[in-house]
Amino acid sequence: MAEPENLFEAQSVADRLQAESLIVDVEGFEGPLDLLLTLSRTQKVDLRKISVLQLAEQYLAFVERAKLLRIELAADYLVMAAWLAFLKSRLLLPPDPEAEGPSAEDMAAHLAFQLERLQAMREAAAQLMARDRLGRDTFARGISEEVARVRKVTYSASLMELMQAYARIRTRDEFRPYAFDRTNVFTLEEALDRMRGLIGFAGDWSELTTFLPEGWSSDPKRRRSATAATFAASLEMAKQGQIEIRQSDTFQPISIRKKT
Amino acid sequence: MNDAPEPAEEKEETLFAAPPIAEQERMVEAILFASSEPVSLREMEERMPHGCDPAEALVHLRKRYEGRGVRVVKVGDAWAIRTAPDLGFLMQKETVEERKLSRAAIETLAIIAYHQPVTRAEIEEIRGVAVSRGTIDQLLEMEWIRFGRRRMTPGRPVTFVVTQGFLDHFSLESARDLPGLKELRAAGLLDSRPLPGASEEGDEDEDEPQVGQSELFED
Amino acid sequence: MNDAPEPAEEKEETLFAAPPIAEQERMVEAILFASSEPVSLREMEERMPHGCDPAEALVHLRKRYEGRGVRVVKVGDAWAIRTAPDLGFLMQKETVEERKLSRAAIETLAIIAYHQPVTRAEIEEIRGVAVSRGTIDQLLEMEWIRFGRRRMTPGRPVTFVVTQGFLDHFSLESARDLPGLKELRAAGLLDSRPLPGASEEGDEDEDEPQVGQSELFED
Numbered sequence: 001m002a003e004p005e006n007l008f009e010a011q012s013v014a015d016r017l018q019a020e021s022l023i024v025d026v027e028g029f030e031g032p033l034d035l036l037l038t039l040s041r042t043q044k045v046d047l048r049k050i051s052v053l054q055l056a057e058q059y060l061a062f063v064e065r066a067k068l069l070r071i072e073l074a075a076d077y078l079v080m081a082a083w084l085a086f087l088k089s090r091l092l093l094p095p096d097p098e099a100e101g102p103s104a105e106d107m108a109a110h111l112a113f114q115l116e117r118l119q120a121m122r123e124a125a126a127q128l129m130a131r132d133r134l135g136r137d138t139f140a141r142g143i144s145e146e147v148a149r150v151r152k153v154t155y156s157a158s159l160m161e162l163m164q165a166y167a168r169i170r171t172r173d174e175f176r177p178y179a180f181d182r183t184n185v186f187t188l189e190e191a192l193d194r195m196r197g198l199i200g201f202a203g204d205w206s207e208l209t210t211f212l213p214e215g216w217s218s219d220p221k222r223r224r225s226a227t228a229a230t231f232a233a234s235l236e237m238a239k240q241g242q243i244e245i246r247q248s249d250t251f252q253p254i255s256i257r258k259k260t
Numbered sequence: 261m262n263d264a265p266e267p268a269e270e271k272e273e274t275l276f277a278a279p280p281i282a283e284q285e286r287m288v289e290a291i292l293f294a295s296s297e298p299v300s301l302r303e304m305e306e307r308m309p310h311g312c313d314p315a316e317a318l319v320h321l322r323k324r325y326e327g328r329g330v331r332v333v334k335v336g337d338a339w340a341i342r343t344a345p346d347l348g349f350l351m352q353k354e355t356v357e358e359r360k361l362s363r364a365a366i367e368t369l370a371i372i373a374y375h376q377p378v379t380r381a382e383i384e385e386i387r388g389v390a391v392s393r394g395t396i397d398q399l400l401e402m403e404w405i406r407f408g409r410r411r412m413t414p415g416r417p418v419t420f421v422v423t424q425g426f427l428d429h430f431s432l433e434s435a436r437d438l439p440g441l442k443e444l445r446a447a448g449l450l451d452s453r454p455l456p457g458a459s460e461e462g463d464e465d466e467d468e469p470q471v472g473q474s475e476l477f478e479d
Numbered sequence: 480m481n482d483a484p485e486p487a488e489e490k491e492e493t494l495f496a497a498p499p500i501a502e503q504e505r506m507v508e509a510i511l512f513a514s515s516e517p518v519s520l521r522e523m524e525e526r527m528p529h530g531c532d533p534a535e536a537l538v539h540l541r542k543r544y545e546g547r548g549v550r551v552v553k554v555g556d557a558w559a560i561r562t563a564p565d566l567g568f569l570m571q572k573e574t575v576e577e578r579k580l581s582r583a584a585i586e587t588l589a590i591i592a593y594h595q596p597v598t599r600a601e602i603e604e605i606r607g608v609a610v611s612r613g614t615i616d617q618l619l620e621m622e623w624i625r626f627g628r629r630r631m632t633p634g635r636p637v638t639f640v641v642t643q644g645f646l647d648h649f650s651l652e653s654a655r656d657l658p659g660l661k662e663l664r665a666a667g668l669l670d671s672r673p674l675p676g677a678s679e680e681g682d683e684d685e686d687e688p689q690v691g692q693s694e695l696f697e698d
Contacts, residue, residue, distance in 0.1 A: 036607075121606075122586065155361045163438070165369075327505075350513075
């Protein structure tokens with residue numbers, strides 16, 4: 001850590017010199033709490049026994065001096081100065097029973113806690129950075145062997161697809177002249193008839209789309225009609241307790257199976 | 261680590277004397293482990309404290325790794341730690357990807373299931389298109405079909421039949437459980453009404469597979 | 480596992496039985512040696528033959544490497560082999576120049592480690608100064624911190640937690656092993672203590688970090 005507090009390691013240095021070096025280094029501080037922590041060192045006491053009143057005075061003196069030297073302080077520092085000035089007046093005046101909010105002592109104790117906590121985190125950070133570090137004290141394997149991803153492809157097909165494929169082949173010749181004679185509307189009755197016959201063969205979950213009649217899935221118009229009719233038919237059959245329907249999520253494929 | 265107890269007077273020389281060989285072995289081990297490339301004896305010597313003998317340390321280290329999951333091996337004139345060759349399979353990770361069977365494959369499979377034992381020429385006749393070698397190979401590889409008996413016809417062509425794996429996948433007890441054409445039609449799987457006058461022909465077709473199957477499945 | 484000598488008839492089951500523990504130890508050794516990143520038990524299990532118990536194999540392996548030039552170390556839920564820290568001097572040549580961390584980054588990192596899961600507002604409260612976007616970005620980029628669960632308070636702020644990479648870098652088995660953690664907790668310095676009677680903001684956040692910490696650090 002680059003430590004501005006090193007300035008204060010040599011405690012014999014005169015207060016005035018310290019204060020001046022503080023001003024010179026003001027940009028090196030990480031905010032008002034950091035500045036307060038640095039100032040607190042001049043009290044040479046345990047942070048738990050710190051005089052918050054004295055600390056507030058030190059801080060306000062610092063801000064005053066900065067003003068005299070026409071050093072621009074960031075807003076954070078000025079907000080803290082205002083708060084400390086308020087705290088100081090509360091600490092000096094006898095407690096006002098009418099006053100709302102926390103007591104001056106509570107506020108002071110909280111500030112002391114914040115300083116102690118920040119100090120503790122700094123020490124923890126230093127201990128952390130001093131640990132055995134990978135790449136400095138310990139080392140990982142120099143030659144790492146890549147784990148080869150072996151992609152294994154499995155193919156799936158359902159019984160429905162198998163049967164449909166066979167039916168498609170066997171009826172190809174008969175089928176063609178008729179396909180184009182049909183209108184592009186697949187009725188609910190037709191879908192119901194079809195589903196009732198088919199469902200007996202589809203023991204396991206099968207996607208609803210596999211129940212679309214042959215020749216109705218390529219033309220969007222026909223597919224829409226067939227899908228709607230098949231879906232409506234499946235709802236009807238579910239209502240009659242013949243089948244079960246499931247869909248894992250919105251817009252996911254709908255599957256059905258025979259109710260057993 | 262320190263196998264031989266060191267005499268007291270040597271303690272003072274520690275600064276100048278080479279570390280004990282066990283310690284040198286540790287060093288060589290760490291160097292070989294962390295280096296991104298095989299390390300030569302000379303490089304080891306340069307990095308180790310003065311007076312070290314990496315060659316000797318290596319003899320010990322090599323012995324220590326005998327039969328272990330990794331070995332100390334010589335690569336050219338340098339040294340490295342490598343996985344034991346019999347454990348190479350651990351460096352692979354299998355990912356399974358499921359794909360839909362192609363239309364050609366499922367049609368071919370269906371024909372084999374319904375008509376087994378069936379020759380390639382017969383499959384092509386039924387499908388009306390040539391069956392690619394790849395499709396058959398794929399089905400063989402998936403172990404859904406296998407070679408059946410050769411047909412006792414000129415050229416003695418091989419036949420294909422479906423396997424137990426196929427039956428398992430489709431939850432069938434036997435290929436005879438596959439619905440026949442009549443049932444498929446009754447079930448509405450065959451949409452089209454047969455062409456007038458074509459019905460008889462269709463009927464004949466329906467029986468055909470049964471003949472084939474009975475031939476195969478006769479027990 | 481297979482401590483007792485197997486009766487002859489079990490030999491046939493070898494294909495399905497897990498390999499002897501000595502063999503499993505070799506496998507874990509090979510896997511850990513091959514990887515520069517820590518490997519989780521789960522991944523080891525996936526790569527090893529069915530029925531293997533890498534956790535048990537690791538107990539043996541860890542012991543085997545005690546006092547050697549490389550060590551088997553635990554990093555969160557995963558395991559890795561790392562060179563012994565006292566031999567770091569041999570490896571200086573391998574060191575890659577590390578990006579210098581600012582004081583703000585180091586403090587922010589420590590606060591995240593000790594207070595995790597912690598929100599940006601809480602970090603700022605502890606440091607008494609705004610945390611720059613760049614600081615968080617740098618720590619995220621180094622993969623020492625990552626986003627934790629959102630805090631269930633108004634605004635649902637994101638939280639930060641440290642990563643396995645952080646543990647690995649600082650030779651920590653788990654975040655519980657952070658230096659001085661117990662003392663800090665006992666001293667109440669890891670509590671999120673808002674300004675007494677203070678603002679809305681503080682009130683909402685106050686309890687949750689405690690939950691997170693106790694969840695994480697309580698043994």
